[in-house]
Amino acid sequence: MATRRQRTERRADALSKDRIVDAAIEILDAEGERGLTFRALTSRLATGTGAIYWHVANKEELLTEATTRVVDLVMMRVPDSRTPAAGARAITLIALGVFDAIDEHPWVGAHLPRVPWQPGMVSLFEGIGGRLDALGVPGPAQFNAASALVSYILGVAGQNAANARRHAPGTSRSGVLGEAAARWEELDPAAYPFLRKVAPQLRDHDDREQFLAGVDLILAGLTAGQ
Amino acid sequence: MATRRQRTERRADALSKDRIVDAAIEILDAEGERGLTFRALTSRLATGTGAIYWHVANKEELLTEATTRVVDLVMMRVPDSRTPAAGARAITLIALGVFDAIDEHPWVGAHLPRVPWQPGMVSLFEGIGGRLDALGVPGPAQFNAASALVSYILGVAGQNAANARRHAPGTSRSGVLGEAAARWEELDPAAYPFLRKVAPQLRDHDDREQFLAGVDLILAGLTAGQ
DNA sequence: ACCTGAACACCGTTCAAGT
DNA sequence: ACCTGAACACCGTTCAAGT
Numbered sequence: 001m002a003t004r005r006q007r008t009e010r011r012a013d014a015l016s017k018d019r020i021v022d023a024a025i026e027i028l029d030a031e032g033e034r035g036l037t038f039r040a041l042t043s044r045l046a047t048g049t050g051a052i053y054w055h056v057a058n059k060e061e062l063l064t065e066a067t068t069r070v071v072d073l074v075m076m077r078v079p080d081s082r083t084p085a086a087g088a089r090a091i092t093l094i095a096l097g098v099f100d101a102i103d104e105h106p107w108v109g110a111h112l113p114r115v116p117w118q119p120g121m122v123s124l125f126e127g128i129g130g131r132l133d134a135l136g137v138p139g140p141a142q143f144n145a146a147s148a149l150v151s152y153i154l155g156v157a158g159q160n161a162a163n164a165r166r167h168a169p170g171t172s173r174s175g176v177l178g179e180a181a182a183r184w185e186e187l188d189p190a191a192y193p194f195l196r197k198v199a200p201q202l203r204d205h206d207d208r209e210q211f212l213a214g215v216d217l218i219l220a221g222l223t224a225g226q
Numbered sequence: 227m228a229t230r231r232q233r234t235e236r237r238a239d240a241l242s243k244d245r246i247v248d249a250a251i252e253i254l255d256a257e258g259e260r261g262l263t264f265r266a267l268t269s270r271l272a273t274g275t276g277a278i279y280w281h282v283a284n285k286e287e288l289l290t291e292a293t294t295r296v297v298d299l300v301m302m303r304v305p306d307s308r309t310p311a312a313g314a315r316a317i318t319l320i321a322l323g324v325f326d327a328i329d330e331h332p333w334v335g336a337h338l339p340r341v342p343w344q345p346g347m348v349s350l351f352e353g354i355g356g357r358l359d360a361l362g363v364p365g366p367a368q369f370n371a372a373s374a375l376v377s378y379i380l381g382v383a384g385q386n387a388a389n390a391r392r393h394a395p396g397t398s399r400s401g402v403l404g405e406a407a408a409r410w411e412e413l414d415p416a417a418y419p420f421l422r423k424v425a426p427q428l429r430d431h432d433d434r435e436q437f438l439a440g441v442d443l444i445l446a447g448l449t450a451g452q
Numbered sequence: 453a454c455c456t457g458a459a460c461a462c463c464g465t466t467c468a469a470g471t
Numbered sequence: 472a473c474c475t476g477a478a479c480a481c482c483g484t485t486c487a488a489g490t
Contacts, residue, residue, distance in 0.1 A: 014473095015473080015474080037462090037463070037464080038463085038464065038465080039462090039463085039464095042476090047474070047475075047476095048474065048475040048476050048477095049464085049465075049466090049475090049476075050465095050466080050467075050473090050474065050475060050476070051473075051474045051475070053464095053465070053466080054472085054473060054474070055473095058464075058465075059464065059465090113339070113381065113384035113385055113388060114384075114388050115388065116385065116388050116389055116392065117406055117409075122418075122421065125420075125421065126417075126418050126419075126420050126421050129420035129421070129424065130419060130420040132420075139423075140427075142420070142423075142424065143424040143427040143428070143431065143436075144431075144436050144439040144440065144443075145443070146420070146424075147436055147440065148378065148439065148440035148443050148444070150381075151378055151381035151382045151385065151440060152374065152377055152378045152381055152440075153381070154381040154384060154385065155339065155376075155377035155378055155379070155380040155381025155382070155383075155384065156377045156381070157381075158339035158340075158380060158381065158384050159339055159342065159377065159380065162339060162340050162341065162342050163342050166342065180343055183343075191352075192348075192352050193352075193356060194351075194352050194355035194356040194358075194368070194372070195348065195351065195352050195355070197365075197368075198355065198368065198369040198372075201366075201369040202369070205369065205370075210369075210370050210373055213370040213374065214370065214373065214374035214377060214378075216447075217370075217371070217374050217444055217447040217448060218374070218443055218444055218447055219447070220446075220447035220450045221442075221443040221444055221445070221446035221447030221448075221450065222443060222447075224446045224447065224450045240454095241454080241455080263481090263482070263483080264482085264483065264484080265481090265482085265483095268457090273455070273456075273457095274455065274456040274457050274458090275456090275457075275483085275484075275485090276454090276455065276456060276457075276484095276485080276486075277454075277455045277456070279483095279484070279485080280453085280454060280455070281454095284483075284484075285483065285484090
């Protein structure tokens with residue numbers, strides 16, 4: 001009984017996978033992906049590298065665990081419903097939830113596309129695929145439909161992560177967009193007619209709205225035949 | 227005159243940005259992204275690291291140049307046409323061209339989403355956006371439409387790159403998919419009904435066809451209102 | 453102008469040794 | 472069983488020195 005007690009009631013500061021992942025997320029959010037090193041982790045947790053490697057296989061597992069937590073938090077908040085309208089709404093909620101989560105934790109956007117069938121990715125696939133019945137997408141088309149939606153979400157996720165990595169947290173978004181738009185306006189009109197035409201839209205667009213427009217586009221394609 | 231001659235007709239083995247990028251692409255194709263180090267480059271080019279840094283700012287520029295070459299090669303092969311059918315076909319050709327290029331050079335799929343408005347990305351955006359007029363997509367909707375298509379392509383690109391990075395070039399694709407499908411079939415049916423249902427489709431699906439189905443889905447969404 | 457290569461400031465990971 | 476921390480085998484990048 002005494003040993004049992006000792007094993008279950010560990011000291012509050014005892015090392016565990018959970019505490020390691022906690023610390024990793026704090027570092028990732030504060031310093032970005034580049035800041036997460038085993039040296040930073042050991043100093044924050046006041047241990048040696050070997051202690052961390054006892055609980056976690058390697059850095060990839062650490063990032064995967066952290067990513068899983070963030071994605072699962074998003075999925076937990078989505079209601080499941082069975083009418084077509086509710087199906088579309090649930091998918092939009094998942095998509096926006098992932099978008100916002102990546103806005104808050106850009107490293108998730110970088111890691112999610114990197115490890116093929118990691119748990120967070122599996123949850124996402126199930127979460128979206130499971131709503132396609134309600135949407136009225138026929139069974140055989142559901143696999144491709146879910147895959148298209150997830151690929152689109154991961155594509156935006158990766159780009160947003162890349163944007164966040166480049167610009168310091170304080171950087172003005174409109175400034176960055178304005179510079180990019182100005183570059184587009186100076187391109188050779190013969191070679192880049194489209195970019196010149198849409199440069200003003202680049203300057204004024206909202207990433208979140210544009211992301212949502214893409215989701216709506218795919219949903220429209222899915223229900224186009226009905 | 228003699229000096230001019232000397233400057234333009236350099237020795238065949240003289241270092242230049244082009245030759246460095248050539249060597250980088252060879253290494254990337256043969257050894258993957260992990261194989262491209264400045265040590266590998268210097269030994270292949272028989273110089274010192276400083277020589278490479280004289281021509282190229284850093285590793286990211288090297289990867290961006292290499293990526294640009296691959297993407298531009300794809301874009302060069304797409305005919306431009308003005309009828310709706312030809313517009314859709316051109317977009318499909320670009321999408322498949324990028325897909326196949328990434329199949330051959332997986333590192334492109336990893337780098338393309340990583341550097342926001344790199345030249346290869348700009349070409350891709352222009353190539354797709356420039357065909358939306360022919361497709362009949364109204365002007366104001368074109369920016370979001372191009373963005374959705376490109377994001378989807380980058381999403382698939384990133385995942386394919388991740389897959390290639392994990393499995394040695396010789397690995398049997400059906401074996402990998404079979405194992406993944408088997409894992410899905412063992413999931414809790416209450417928690418993962420969708421994945422269990424589509425597991426057989428995962429086992430048999432073709433990545434390229436699935437990618438194309440996604441492109442068609444977005445194109446269908448774009449022309450749904452017409 | 454262009455190249456050399458040693459040196460710097462890092463990494464992730466391993467492992468013998470401790471408790 | 473769990474932890475320590477030095478050591479290993481790498482990296483990208485810089486820079487004084489050469490031609």
